[in-house]
Structure formats: C-alpha cells, structure tokens
Amino acid sequence: MLSTTPRGIARVLGTVTGLLIGLAPPAHAIDLGFRDFQMHGFASQGYTYTSANDFFGNSQGAGSLEFTELGLNVLGHPLPNLLFAVQGLYRDTGGSDENDFRLDYANLDLSLPVSDDLTFGVRGGRVKNPFGFYNEARDAIWTRPGVLLPQSIYFDSLGLRTSELASDGGLLYGRYRFGDHAFTTELTISELITDPTTVDFITGFVAGPGTLSGRPLLVGRAGYEWQEGRFRLLFTAVDVDQDFEPSSPQGSPGNAKIFAPLVSAQVNLEDWSFTGEYLRLDSDRSGFTPGGVLLENTSESYYLQAQYRFAPRWSALARYDALFANSDDHDGSAMARATGLPRHRFYAKDLTFGLRWEFLDDWLVAAEYHNVDGTAWLSPIDNPGINDPARVREVSDGHWDLFTIMFSYRF
Amino acid sequence: MHLRSTAGDRLGAVNRGRRLGSLPFGVCAAVLTLWCVGAGAADTRVVPYAGSRGSVTSLTRTELRDIFFARQTKWPNGDPIRVFVLPDRHPLHVRFSKEVLGVYPYQLRSTWDRILYSGTGIPPTVVNTPQEVRKRADDTPGGIGYAEE
DSSP states (O other), X not given: OGGGSHHHHHHHHHHHHHHHHTTSOOSSSEEOSSTTOEEEEEEEEEEEEESSSOSSSSOSTTOBOOOEEEEEEEEEEEETTEEEEEEEEEEEBTBTOOOXXXXXXXXXXXXXXXXXXXXXXXXXXXXXXXXXXXXXXXXXXXGSSSSSOOTTTSOSSSTTHHHHHEEEEEEEEEEEEETTEEEEEEEEEEEEOOOHHHHHHHHTSOSXXXXXXXXXXXXXXXEEEETTTTEEEEEEEXXXXXXXXXXXXXXXXXXXXXXXXXXXXXXXXXXXXXXXXXXXXXXXXXXXXXXXXXXXXXXXXXXXXXXXXXXXXXXXXXEEEEEESSTTOTTOHHHHHHHSSOGGGGEEEEEEEEEEEEEETTEEEEEEEEEEEEOTTOOTTTSXXXXXXXXXXXXXXXXXXXXXXXXXXXX | OHHHHHOOSHHHHHHHHHHHTTSOHHHHHHHHHHHHHHHHHOSSOEEEEOGGGOOOTTOOHHHHHXXXXXXXXXXXXXXXXXXXXXOTXXXXXXXXXXXXXXXXXXXXXXXXXXXXXXXXXXXXXXXXXXXHHHHHHHHSTTEEEEEEO
16 A cells, blocks of 8 residues: 555665666675775665555555665674674664664674684674574575564564664674584673663563663573584573663653573585474563563563475475463463453464475565464554553454565675 | 595596506406596585685685674684675585584574574675685685585
C-alpha cells in the first residue's frame, strides 16, 4: 500500500537507483589506497505481506515495501594489529524502526597475541553487542539464514531492538585454541542506547514518556568451537539496571532490572546446518505507578532451525520459533485475565519455511513463509490499538500468515 | 602418497611408470594403484602461496586457519598480513578450503561476513583468477594466497 504514497515511491526509486548504480559493480570492495583500508556496502529491499496484523508497515492488502536496509562501511588497519571500523546504516521497517540513518558501529580494536594459542584484545567505541549467533551483524541479510531472524530472540519489531544491537563503551575479549578446539570470551561494559520505544519496553509500557539512566550495561559471552565452527556452543548473559525518570510531573519514577541468559548451539555439516537458541528474560520492575509494587516476570524464547544447502547457490530453511511472555503462562490465560487483552498477545509460535538463492556473486534473493499463532512480537506502532483491551480484538488476529521476500546487492 | 603430491604432469608420470617397471610385479602394481587413486582425486595439490616472501610450507594448518579466518593480521616479523582469495565457488578455493584448511568454504564466508558487518575484522580481498592471486601476493608486501602446483 505504501508504494502508492509519494514517500513510498521515493523510497522504492531510491533503492532501485542504488541497485542500478550497483550494476557497474566495483570488484567486491573499494580499495581506498591506504594500507588495507577498504569500503564495502550493501543495499537490501524487502516486501512483506500479511494475512492479518501489520508487520514492517501496512503489510495487509497490497503488502508493504517498508523494509529497506542500506549499509556503507570503511575498515582498515592503521597498525597491523589495530583495526579501525565504521559503518553507517539506513534502515526502515515501518513503525518497527523509525531511526532512519544511524551510526551502526565505530570502533578501534587492538588485538594482543600473548602466544600462538592465546590472544587478548580490547575494542572501544560504538560496539556491536555480542549476543547469541546472529546479533552483531544482523542488519545485513548476508549474515542471516533467511529474510527474518527468529523474532522470539532477535526482536525486530519490539522496542528492545535498539538496545540489543549496539552500545557505546568497551569490550574485552580473549581466544584460546587447543588443536581443533577454541574457547572464546567477551565482556562488554557500555552505555545502553535507547529510543522512546526501548524505554516503553524496559519500563513495561506503564510509565509514559521519560528517560533512563543507571549503571553500565553488561554483556558477557563465552563460547566453544570445534574445527572453526563445525560445532559451536555459546552462552550469553545480559544485565541491565536502569532508573527511570518521568518527563511529566504525573509520571512516577521507577527502576527496571533485566537479566537475560541465552544458550546457543549449532552443528555445521557439509550440506546441513542445525541451530538452536534458548533465551530467558528476567525482569524486576519497581515504581512506575504511584505506590507501585515490585513486578517480576520471566519470558521464555527458543527456536530450532535447519538449513539445507541443496545446490551450490541455494539453501532452504525450516524453523520453529516460539516466544512466551511469561514462562509459567504459555497459553497466556493468566496474563489475559490480568490485562483484559486476548491470550494471543502473550505468545507467538512461528513456523517458517524459506529459500535463499545467490543468483550472481554478491546478489541474493530470499523468500519465506511464516505461519504464526500469536501476536506477542508485533509492533504496537504498526498495530495501533493492539495494547488497548477495547480495540485489540478488532485490530488483530491471533492466527495469521506472513510472506516476505528480499533482494540484496553488496560490494 | 608422496607420488600423488609430485605427479604434476603426464610426462613425469610416464617416466616414473617406466622406472617402476623393473621392480617386482606386486610392488609395482601396488604403487601404480596408489598413484591412480591419487591421480583420480586430483592431479595437483593446492598450497599456500606467499609470493616474494618465499616458501610458507612451514605454516601449520592451525596457523593457516588463523590467517585465512582473519584472526592473525601480523607476520612474526611485524609486517601486516594481506590475504587474497578466489570467489567462494571457484574450484581452487573450494580445494584450498577443504584440503588445506580442512573447512567447508561456507564456514569461511560466514566468518568473513560476520566480521565485516560487525566491524570486528577485515575479510580477505577477493580476486577473479588464480593468476591474479599469485600476482597480488607477489606485489603486496605481506601478501599471501594459494596456488595449484
């Protein structure tokens, strides 16, 4: 539907022009002529159709083209073991992402080999958060197994996305290898990056507008890999502790603590890859409402995924992905009674089948079909009224289908 | 197995066959069978190629993995490492990945994409022909690629 509005047309033309410029493509990267400094970029345009509910813009009816991801980066080594890297990103996914242009990462990375087998390093600046398998590079479809990542863990339409992706601060890392075995560890200490939707998410949608502050975000990740990833195991933990200051006198200050452990495992065979991740998100919220009591909640998310590389440029994807807003209330009945919202607002079970085709070097198209039961990860901005007990039944449907396709070019 | 690794051209193989003709039949047949099996898999071998830096055959598989997965960026003498590779589906790239590094090519690509789009490393430079890999490795200080011999 958006393609018929001037803004939609301009967006599509801009993307197509970008892709056409790419038709005389630079050979894989642009060499900047100073040491190994080089520039890379990518342009991805998607289309999304849903049978009910809206995802990435007004996706019902004629579908939505509000799914654009453009990136440009410069990387190089000023010194052999000092890395400079910066990436700018333009991204539009309807109400789920209204930040347009942003600095995606901008960091210096100094690696300090202690011996042949042991390396330590430090990275500082705007760093991508080490979270599970896919988080750090997820806005380039080239790193994704399909069009969309499992939404139960890699939130693309919920407010936590901005904070999930990157943060401003520093990161220490280490890697120890022993033959075919490697052990890795990373610890990030940084300032949370937030936008208004993140604040809503962290405060639990009850606090109204305001700002967050508090001690730095901590993200730790430890991993094991065998033979460069034939088998990979990761354990990630995120720890957030933020105080909320309302911007209006009617609001009440509060505090939100979130602790999120994530376990990830992957097996990579010649033609097949199998991946699973399991996340719990424990939140303790106090204040926010006059006389507010401590509200504790634990959500639960997991997915199981198979990829099959059945021909040289092709791969197929099958995935079952589930999110439960409360781990003790999988069918949402208790939360439905407490809020007046339908049960489907408190879970989402998504069965996905997809295909991905790299039809030329550095060009790909991916398409997938989702059969979804539940609406827990839908954006309240794209779906106004979905958190309103009086309107939610009219504006949403618990059972729905989603089809999405994306083209991408990169250099 | 050393026969497989040195049987580069047909002429050499024929000469070797003649010399083997004077050996007892059983040994001769066994060696020929071994050679045939080797030749059936590949007539040549793939080796890391560091151009003007001379031989890099002393590098172990583990060290080569550190270099080609872009974790090691500095030679022991302090020079920067520059890595040159062929496109993912080029037969020589596939052979180098599997036979020398002992990994599937998609493992390399997935690491390179992750480091590129997360700002944590620089993937190798992709060039189009084996000749270009050699030339770039020759011309670039600290350059390394691979070659068929």
